[in-house]
Amino acid sequence: MTDLPLEDAPRTVEEWRGYLAEYGKEYVEANEDEEYSSLTAEQIESHWLGAEPAGEQTIAAQEQRLGIQFPPSLRAFLTVTDGWQGVGGWIDRISPCAEIDWMRNTGPGDSFIHLYAEGEDPEDDTISLADLFRRALLVAAGEDLWLLDPTETQPDGEWTAYEFTPKYGTVEEYPSFAELFHESKDQI
Numbered sequence: 001m002t003d004l005p006l007e008d009a010p011r012t013v014e015e016w017r018g019y020l021a022e023y024g025k026e027y028v029e030a031n032e033d034e035e036y037s038s039l040t041a042e043q044i045e046s047h048w049l050g051a052e053p054a055g056e057q058t059i060a061a062q063e064q065r066l067g068i069q070f071p072p073s074l075r076a077f078l079t080v081t082d083g084w085q086g087v088g089g090w091i092d093r094i095s096p097c098a099e100i101d102w103m104r105n106t107g108p109g110d111s112f113i114h115l116y117a118e119g120e121d122p123e124d125d126t127i128s129l130a131d132l133f134r135r136a137l138l139v140a141a142g143e144d145l146w147l148l149d150p151t152e153t154q155p156d157g158e159w160t161a162y163e164f165t166p167k168y169g170t171v172e173e174y175p176s177f178a179e180l181f182h183e184s185k186d187q188i
Contacts, residue, residue, distance in 0.1 A: 008182065009073075009176070009178040009179045009181070009182035010073070010076070010077075010178055010181075010182070011072070011073055011076065011178060012076055013076045013079050013080055015076075016076050016077050016079075016080040016081075017080050020048070020049075020050060020080060020081060020084070021047065021048065023049075023185055023188075024043075024046075024047040024048050024049045024050075024086065025047040026185070026188050027047075027049060027086045027087075027088070027188050028043075028044055028047050028049075028086070030188045031086070031188075038085050038086070038092060038093065039085055039086060043085065043086075049084055049085045049086040050080070050081025050082070050083065050084045050085075051081055051082045051083050051084075051096060052081075052082060053078070053079055053080055053081060053082060054078040054079065054081075054082035054096070054097040056079075058082070058097050058098065059075060059078055059079070059097055062097050062098060062100060066100075066101070066102065066137070068137075068150055070100075071148060071153075071157055071158045071159040071176060071177060072156065072157050072158060073158060073176050073177045073178035073181075074139065074148065074177040077094075077177065077178075077181070078097050082096045082097050083095055083096035083097075083099075087140065087142070087181075087184050088184040088185055088186065088187035088188035089142075089144065089163075089184045089187035090142050090143035090144040090165070091140045091141065091142040091143075091144055091146060091184060092141065092142035092143075093140065093141070093142070094139060094140040094146070094181075095138070095139055095140060095141070100137055100138070100139050101137070101138060102135075102136070102137060102138070103133045103134075103136050103137065103138040103145075103147060104133060104134050104135075106138055108138075108141070108145065109133050109138060112129070112130075112133050112164075112166070113130050113133045113134060116128075116129040116130040116133065116169075117130035127171060129164075129169070129171065132147065132149060132162065132164075132171070133147075135149060135150065135151055136148060136149045136150075136162065137150070139177065143165075143166070143167065144163055144164060144165050144166070145163070145164045145166070146161065146162070146163055146164075146177075146180055147161065147162045147163075147164060147171075148160070148161050148162075148177055149161075149162065154175060154176065158175060158176035158177070158178070159176065159177070160173060160174070160175065160176075161173070161174040161175070161176055161177050161179065161180040162174070162180075163180060163183075
């Protein structure tokens with residue numbers, strides 16, 4: 001886990017605005033010697049690695065299509081930016097609202113469900129990756145994947161978040177999307 005206090009993770013729309021401006025600046029400065037294949041010249045110059053905000057109608061339509069209401073920190077994030085390029089760690093981007101989907105409905109999800117369902121021991125009390133992949137939203141991808149689990153809701157409405165590392169077949173758990181995003185800042 002990061003040395004950054006989790007309570008510094010953004011929660012509100014205002015907090016996300018300031019946080020993402022700082023995050024983008026740190027990302028661009030830390031990676032200035034690397035090639036920015038996924039960033040535009042405008043993003044590099046402005047340090048804003050996001051898009052225009054997702055409108056309330058866009059968010060509500062996607063929630064209706066998925067049959068859920070997004071957890072508060074993801075909803076606030078989408079209200080500030082509809083997706084994000086340049087994430088610390090092994091994530092290429094956070095998906096725009098219209099691309100957020102159940103992992104089971106995605107190509108990687110279907111493959112991982114089959115792969116992990118084959119070798120599971122029903123007596124094992126550790127997290128069932130196949131079950132997690134069936135029920136979780138896929139919100140970010142790259143070499144690793146970020147998942148949100150609606151069956152594990154905190155009192156504040158946040159869903160438990162997971163970073164799945166396919167290379168090792170491991171998951172790391174976080175209390176929310178905000179904390180997972182905040183953790184990635186330490187990996188810039």
